[in-house]
Amino acid sequence: MGWDEIRDLHVEFLAEQGFRPKVDDEGDIHFRYEGRHHFIMETQDEQYFHLLFPNFFPLAGETEVAEAALAASVASRATKVAKVYLNPALDNVSASVELLVAQPADVHAHLLRSLGILGTATGKFLEEMSVRLAAAAPADAAV
Template identity: 35%
Template structure:
């Protein structure tokens, strides 16, 4: 509610609460209360405006991080090195690293830096249509049975991936090991299903 609205309501309450007030006094009382309310509103606006200006100045002086492709690559590389991996940037610009003999990728999406995708591509080739049909069932089972991770088919191969939306691109660091475990579990579930285990 605006302060001037409060002033008008205050005036109405004062007039209603004073039934002995003569009609000739009402305009004067109304004018006094309204002027008081307007003055109070102007005082509040005067006090608040420097604060708002200072807040805007403080916000404009902060330089936001620009997550370019190179900045994302560098951030992922530094994190993986701190975790004991030996990452590299591949020919597509994604960050690759090995874990237990398998090559995983942190896929770079410069147009959507808040999207984190941890991928294990091409882990099961599809030789024929019969295998493809069985792989579709296995992929659905692996995706259903594993939190966050999903398994899907490409033309002649199979991928596993964990995808997360993040407030900041490096917010996945605390949950990275869990994402990697989920990815491995989805791959193992797929393979077990394909082998009939």
């Protein structure tokens, strides 16, 4: 089964669940969940599923990049299935869920839970980042 068939299968499922999926210019599936943009990424492997919540936390400066790398590690360790990571330009943070399945439709039983897992992982990242940035702030910044 090629990506076009897999994409159509996922688009149909999302629409049945009340989402309004759209295929973007790169061929990925875009939809919103709880007001946030998510993507099911194109893949030619029918046993691999990649759900992406991109660029949810912009980074500015070396301190934020360093703290974000540590916060992403904490969030990824603390959350089953999810990965939180910095993009290659080190200017934003994304999160994803990646699954191996026997058949592409098998992921449908896990999609809502996967979206919740992304919320948990990003929440953990934001919590950890808040603590880290507060600790890294100069003492006289509070004056």
